[in-house]
Amino acid sequence: MIRSNEFGISNLRLAGLGGAALGLLLAATPVAAQTANPAYAAARAGGQIGEQIDGYLGFPSSPSADVRRTAEDVNIKRRAIYAERASATHSTQEDYAFTTACRLILKTRPGEKYQSPDGSWHTRTSEAPLRDAKCAAADTAPN
């Protein structure tokens, strides 16, 4: 139920119909960056929201009320997905979220913020991000 992308697609269609300028903007960004929530995308790109090592979004600097609400909204959805996939894969919610975080941090684009294993915030550059040693297993796993 949660895994279906019906929700995302319908919202993207609405956004595309809503205005030509917004439609062009969405078309220009890679598929992975397309989000149902423009505020989330903006906060990510602006560095107000970053990827944590536990699979959830965090704040590299103290956030505004809007940014906080946006991140918490996404985190609630993420937690539901982690819980569902953890039970489907017979793992724990923490392990599933950690594995997802390995991928998510690797997928961050230059300029976006991510958390390194010691908990400090870093801005992604063109170089590989600083990740937990255990994340290497996530990269070598078959897709």
Add this chain to the structure above:
Amino acid sequence: MNSFELTYRAAAAKTRSIKGPSMEFAARNRRPQRQWVTTATILIGGALALGGCVSVTAPDKPIVIELNINIKQEVVYRLAADAAKTIEDNPGVF
């Protein structure tokens, strides 16, 4: 002349230095010597036993930590493909 000299030497060797006070002296000191050897053996044995205990307990912790990392890595490896699919399927959340 000759026999006198031989007898004299023999008598001197037997009675005085072997049978005489030297035997008594050895008998009197036998017990303390044995005790000293026993004490030394116990001390050396104790030192060896203590040294053995320390070297056994030392490598205990690192082994446990290594094991945990290996288990976690196996879990990450197993879940990676599913996690990648989850990210692709939920573009609005990731």
